[in-house]
Amino acid sequence: MAVTVRIPTQLRELAGGASEVSADGDTVASVLAGLETAHPGFKERLFDDGGQLRRFVNVFVADEDIRFLDGVDTPVTEGQTVSIVPAVAGG
Amino acid sequence: MAHVHGLRCRECGREYDIAPIFTCEWCFGPLEVAYDYEAIAAATSREKIAAGPLSIWRYADLLPTDRNPAVDLGAGFTPLVRADRLAAELGLGELWVKNDTVNPTNSFKDRVTSVALSKALEFGFKVAACASTGNLANAVAAHAAHAGLRSFVFIPADLEQGKVVATAVYGGNVVAIDGNYDAVNRLCAELAGTYPWAFVNVNVRTYYAEGSKTLAFETAEQLGWEVPDHIVVPIASGSLLTKIRKGFDELFTVGLLDAEPQLRVSGAQAAGCSPVATAWLEESDTIKPVKPDTIAKSLAIGNPADGYFALDAVRQTGGGLAAVSDEEVVDAMLLLARTEGIFAETAGGVTIATLKRLAQEGIVRPDERVVVYVTGHGLKTLDAVVGRAEPTAVIAPTLDAFHEAFPPDTMQD
Numbered sequence A: 001m002a003v004t005v006r007i008p009t010q011l012r013e014l015a016g017g018a019s020e021v022s023a024d025g026d027t028v029a030s031v032l033a034g035l036e037t038a039h040p041g042f043k044e045r046l047f048d049d050g051g052q053l054r055r056f057v058n059v060f061v062a063d064e065d066i067r068f069l070d071g072v073d074t075p076v077t078e079g080q081t082v083s084i085v086p087a088v089a090g091g
Numbered sequence B: 001m002a003h004v005h006g007l008r009c010r011e012c013g014r015e016y017d018i019a020p021i022f023t024c025e026w027c028f029g030p031l032e033v034a035y036d037y038e039a040i041a042a043a044t045s046r047e048k049i050a051a052g053p054l055s056i057w058r059y060a061d062l063l064p065t066d067r068n069p070a071v072d073l074g075a076g077f078t079p080l081v082r083a084d085r086l087a088a089e090l091g092l093g094e095l096w097v098k099n100d101t102v103n104p105t106n107s108f109k110d111r112v113t114s115v116a117l118s119k120a121l122e123f124g125f126k127v128a129a130c131a132s133t134g135n136l137a138n139a140v141a142a143h144a145a146h147a148g149l150r151s152f153v154f155i156p157a158d159l160e161q162g163k164v165v166a167t168a169v170y171g172g173n174v175v176a177i178d179g180n181y182d183a184v185n186r187l188c189a190e191l192a193g194t195y196p197w198a199f200v201n202v203n204v205r206t207y208y209a210e211g212s213k214t215l216a217f218e219t220a221e222q223l224g225w226e227v228p229d230h231i232v233v234p235i236a237s238g239s240l241l242t243k244i245r246k247g248f249d250e251l252f253t254v255g256l257l258d259a260e261p262q263l264r265v266s267g268a269q270a271a272g273c274s275p276v277a278t279a280w281l282e283e284s285d286t287i288k289p290v291k292p293d294t295i296a297k298s299l300a301i302g303n304p305a306d307g308y309f310a311l312d313a314v315r316q317t318g319g320g321l322a323a324v325s326d327e328e329v330v331d332a333m334l335l336l337a338r339t340e341g342i343f344a345e346t347a348g349g350v351t352i353a354t355l356k357r358l359a360q361e362g363i364v365r366p367d368e369r370v371v372v373y374v375t376g377h378g379l380k381t382l383d384a385v386v387g388r389a390e391p392t393a394v395i396a397p398t399l400d401a402f403h404e405a406f407p408p409d410t411m412q413d
């Protein structure tokens, strides 16, 4: 299943400078695994040594924070957008 | 010249040069300014500070900007008010209120904005921008106007009218977003990657956050270069609490204090947005984001970027956290106004209500010297007290009518 992944500035070099790439998968975990296969280097940046998403990495599926859904097990469907966004501070 | 080494990641320790960047490229951890404390110790002194301006810029040696002050509306050096009447009501001893409602745009955000836009000018930015729950919007619009910068200020569309008007009046661009603060913040993170603007709480956030340390510097100076035993600070992103604690530690590091701070730090949140307090109460190491629902909109950040550091500070120092109801918030706004003559916005109500709770729970104690930080003015959130603060009587303009409403035999001297 093809979804769009939005890449933050900090990680664009891994994707040849692209701000968006296409990836395959039916959950956030499999999409991010697909991203790693297509563009090696993402995994060690997004996940800690224990295999958990780093605590300052935010992931959204169709504009919803996956921590309100099923985390990395959150399903994604054809055409949805997965956004990777660093945490930002208050105002 | 600022006495700065560079920037350092708070998560993994990687170092970076001074630049308008805010997250570690490796792990996304927040970056922090790394200072040359030996150089600061050699440059600064209590006498030099005392001879400085009555603003945050008296502590320029401990701030990360080179041209001091580049953007200055006079933020800081606000009153530290001895609050004996409030202390008596809460069963506390020596209590002080740091009254940051009297800054140029009536909140502590003038401190951080002054530092952020000074740094933005150094970097050569022409446009100032921010994501805001209101107070930062006020401060950025005003300081940008003063500095001759264009501004783009992004706010949730349902913000208090007072805060919208007090932003738009300065003539910049005010963009109201159909969504909550976290949605606004996300949009700004993406815009910051698109336009060469100085987002004070995004790409120049690392410098912006340092401005909060001045609340610690002033408190210590106003107490005769001593550190309180216990402070109570509101938590939105968690940055303010974290930086105030850091400020006290830095004073000792650079030789401005005689003794190492023995400071306990407590944090205040509203029940409708209490991700950090929830983690503390549940003894969890994970801060789970929430969807905010509280009248304390300036604290309504459901996904606090510095929440982990605020939680660490509370745990390490033996402080506490509470999550107070909107009803307690309004009661506390009225209590502070009635006892001390200070009219705080809803966030101040959260802080005073939390102080009350922590006093009842014995976490804040009567034998401690306590400082509570009140960070924004009540006129910004008037709606919260409409109906609770009304004329004592409405009468005809006659002596008889007055006597009827206030019988002479009931009147005291």
Ligand SMILES: [Zn+2]
Pocket: B009, B010, B011, B012, B013, B014, B024, B025, B026, B027, B028, B029
């Ligand atoms: Zn890092």
